[in-house]
Amino acid sequence: MTHTTEWKTRIYLFEEEHTTKARVELDTGTTRLTGHGTARCNPTDVDVPEIGDELAAARAMEDLGAQLKRLAYGDMEDAGTRP
Template identity: 60%
Template sequence: MTRHLEWKVGLDLVEESGRTRAEAHLDTGTSTLTGHGSARCNPADVDVPAIGDELAASRAMKDLAGQLMREANREMEAVGADTVPRRTGPGYGWPEAVS
């Protein structure tokens, strides 16, 4: 049996005074989740707005992904299944850049 779903994700970005805020919205048709992320430009760095957009957006989507994983874990536990193991660290890059 084939099952086809379409989930919609929207992303809102606001940049003001060297700080970018992002909200990622997931609409599954039956529920909605919102992830949040932010980035700021170090005053000593060149202000490149696209970098702030990318960082804030990726952090918002990471937050959204974590919420979705926690929801899946709760639902798996409710039916007696094992949950997906949690990672102990980022596994790549600079830890402060991926948190």
């Protein structure tokens, strides 16, 4: 059985006063999930915005991944199988 689908993802990054926040939105066509992540620059470190972007985005994607796994496990249980 062949199955092809497209999921849309957007990542938004916001930086203010040495703190970067990321929001990643996933739209599967039937489900929408949002992950959040934050990165803070240590006041003694050099401020490199790209690092904050990368860390905040990675943390937001980890959050989204955890939500997606919980959703899949719930669907598995509903289908009568175990995760």
